[in-house]
Amino acid sequence: MKSIKHIDPKSIIIRMPNWIGDFVMATPILSDVRSSFPKASITAMCRIGVCQLLETDPDINEIFCFSKASGFNRRDNHRDLMEKIRQGKYDLGILLTNSFSSSWWFYRGHVSYRIGYGGNFRSFLLTHPIHPPSQLKKQHLVKTYKMLLSVLGIPVSKTNPRLYLANQEIKAAQELVKQQGVQEGDILIGINPAATYGSAKCWFPERFVEVAHKLLQNEKIHLVFFGDLESVSLIKSICRTLPPRAINLAGLTSLRELASLISLCRAFLSNDSGPMHIADALGVPVVALFGSTNEIVTGPFSQGRVIHKHVTCSPCYKRTCPIDFRCMKAIEVEEVYQQVLQALFSQPS
Incomplete structure (x- = not known):
């Protein structure tokens, strides 16, 4: 995969995992991205059930909190999400989820660079699909998340999961x-x-x-x-x-x-x-x-x-x-x- 470590993104969106445990294990990504792009505006896109965990997080500028509709409202919900992403004019998107829908939102939301693990028929929606690690079942999920950042020239760090309380x-x-x-x-x-x-x-x-x-x-x-x-x-x-x-x-x-x-x-x-x-x-x-x-x-x-x-x-x-x-x-x-x-x-x- 060709590196894009030369880019200097001004607006970054990070799609956080949905489950509480996975969400917490993904928090080092916020620290690592902030450390690498100190002047960028960073948006964390989170399901409504977990977004409150980031309310006092100093490494992000905005929480994009959303709910995912089903049934008859699903199409309108997806359209609204993609329109909000377009309005953000994001030049870098990092997908910590593996779903097709999340990559589709970034693609239709005109996010310039889209990074995530390939698979689930979504690789063509990503500008930089990353092959899943060969040791996926033999390494911690925190490391698996961090390895996504290698295409940005960000090495696997020693940062730990963290939460901030007032x-x-x-x-x-x-x-x-x-x-x-x-x-x-x-x-x-x-x-x-x-x-x-x-x-x-x-x-x-x-x-x-x-x-x-x-x-x-x-x-x-x-x-x-x-x-x-x-x-x-x-x-x-x-x-x-x-x-x-x-x-x-x-x-x-x-x-x-x-x-x-x-x-x-x-x-x-x-x-x-x-x-x-x-x-x-x-x-x-x-x-x-x-x-x-x-x-x-x-x-x-x-x-x-x-x-x-x-x-x-x-x-x-x-x-x-x-x-x-x-x-x-x-x-x-x-x-x-x-x-x-x-x-x-x-x-x-």
Whole structure:
């Protein structure tokens, strides 16, 4: 692929991923592009569900927040999106999604240079289609995103996923947990027992209960359980037998409130999920439980303790386990408990 490192773009649009975890793992691209083009205007194009994560990001000038319609409204929606892209007069577009539609929008939106991975019948829509890495399943997704920038002469950097929170947001989170009985000097541990995509990514609820009981033997420890609206009943059942020092916030927070609360945690226990990546991007020590997915590709990037038993059928990437769920059965309560304690009390190396 011919390099275009000679260009000096004045207006850049970056199509961010749709899923929370992928979105967070793509944030180093914003830092790297800003570092390489300090005078450019950078627009982050994001689905409406995740765009709020960039509200205080210093590396971008604008958030292009959109929703994707379906059915009868789909054609009008696509036309409106392409017209808005045309109005931006972008001379460089970077696609961190692999969909045909996103490349079609950039093509019809008259973005001058269009960079993205080829495939999905979209290569002809890109001025610079990049061949997917040969080690795609053997390298972290953060690196895969960064490799797209090589055509611009930007080498793979050491920048980590990151998120920015305003001081008032953190103070609001502190006030919320204080109202729930968390006092200065107490230890707050975040727990995320759910995961988007399917139950195959989730450890057993009863084992989360057992770990929670063991952690709460320390009277200074408070647990805060996170989850989206779909996981409300699951987390309610987990918290039912736990004492008041287990705080259930499932379905009660916005994405930015979730991030602000996670930032207060001394450790974070989670399945492979978006909140896991939020914790990692905020520098919170993570204990991540993996079964059906691959921690080499989507594990915590900056820091984190991964428990993955690597049974013969894992990673299978299935939504539900078709056999006996051996990958998660092999993860024992005591091991998870000890890993959380180590994350809490180990000194940074």
